[in-house]
Every structure is written in structure tokens, then in C-alpha cells.
Amino acid sequence: MSDTNLHPSIQAFRQFVQQHPKLIREVRQNQTGWQPYYEKWVLLGEEDPSWQAYKENEEQTGRADAESQEAGKEMFNKVMGMANQFDLEKLQGHIHQLNGALDNIKQLIAQYQGVKQQLPAKKQAPTFFHRD
Known part of the structure; x- marks a missing residue:
């Protein structure tokens, strides 16, 4: 309304x-x-x-605004500190290891699929149920 x-x-x-x-x-x-x-x-x-x-009061409102701005600056400084601690070479090494592990998993899956395709299909004999 x-x-x-x-x-x-x-x-x-x-x-x-x-x-x-x-x-x-x-x-x-x-x-x-x-x-x-x-x-x-x-x-x-x-x-x-x-x-x-x-x-x-205007003073309380101003104080709350200043506190929220200070908290925002503090959080930004923490994030920037964490970003500075990143070692990009280590990160790249970890990504390379993960990529290798994924390649190995792909190869295993391909091997199992190849073995599955080479096996002859089993013929299932029909099952007859007998009534007494």
C-alpha cells in the first residue's frame, strides 16, 4: 500500500x-x-x-559509523596480509600434483572400461520357476 x-x-x-x-x-x-x-x-x-x-544521538550514530569503517579497514588489512603470504610457486606445484593425480584416475578408468569391453557378454539362461 x-x-x-x-x-x-x-x-x-x-x-x-x-x-x-x-x-x-x-x-x-x-x-x-x-x-x-x-x-x-x-x-x-x-x-x-x-x-x-x-x-x-548524532554522536552515537557517528560512533557506530566510525566503528564499522574501522572494522572494514581491519578486515581488509587481514585479507591483504593473507594474500601477501601466498607462495605462488607452491600453489602452482600443488596444482601440478593434483593434475597428475587426475590424469592417473582417468587412465585407471580407461583401463577398467577396456577390460569390461573385452570380456565376453555372459548369456543368462532363462530361469524356470516350478510349482509344486
Whole structure:
């Protein structure tokens, strides 16, 4: 349903909720509905001090952004450190060994298929069931 079809008070409540992100998290974590909060909002209004607990400060938001950026940089540094430790010659040697093993497996399969084709096909005698 689009926002234009909603009642104006519901649209105002949606805007209020967008300004209070902790309220969104609480509803999702507790798996409660929006109805009790909407009723409280209608009765108490937006200026009630009880809503301050759900509002994030700009400082908290900035700190969270800085922490996520720092974590991203740390992860990037770890990945780059692991990439620097790769020995490409060893990796190439392992790939060469794996390729040789696969060639051996192919040869074994080809040998077994050749032996299977050389064996004469067995003729199965019909089985007769006797009734007593």
C-alpha cells in the first residue's frame, strides 16, 4: 500500500518512527506489533519524554559509523596480509600434483572400461520357476 493511501496520522507516525531507530529495533527484537506504540504515540504525543530513550544521538550514530569503517579497514588489512603470504610457486606445484593425480584416475578408468569391453557378454539362461 502506498503512503498516499494511508491515514495522515499513520503517515505522521511512520515519520516519527523513522526518527526513533531504537524503537524499530525493539519492535523487531521483541516481535511485538506496532499497535501499542501507535496508541501510546496518539495518547502522549511526540514530545513525551518517554520517547527520548528510543532516539539515537548524532554522536552515537557517528560512533557506530566510525566503528564499522574501522572494522572494514581491519578486515581488509587481514585479507591483504593473507594474500601477501601466498607462495605462488607452491600453489602452482600443488596444482601440478593434483593434475597428475587426475590424469592417473582417468587412465585407471580407461583401463577398467577396456577390460569390461573385452570380456565376453555372459548369456543368462532363462530361469524356470516350478510349482509344486
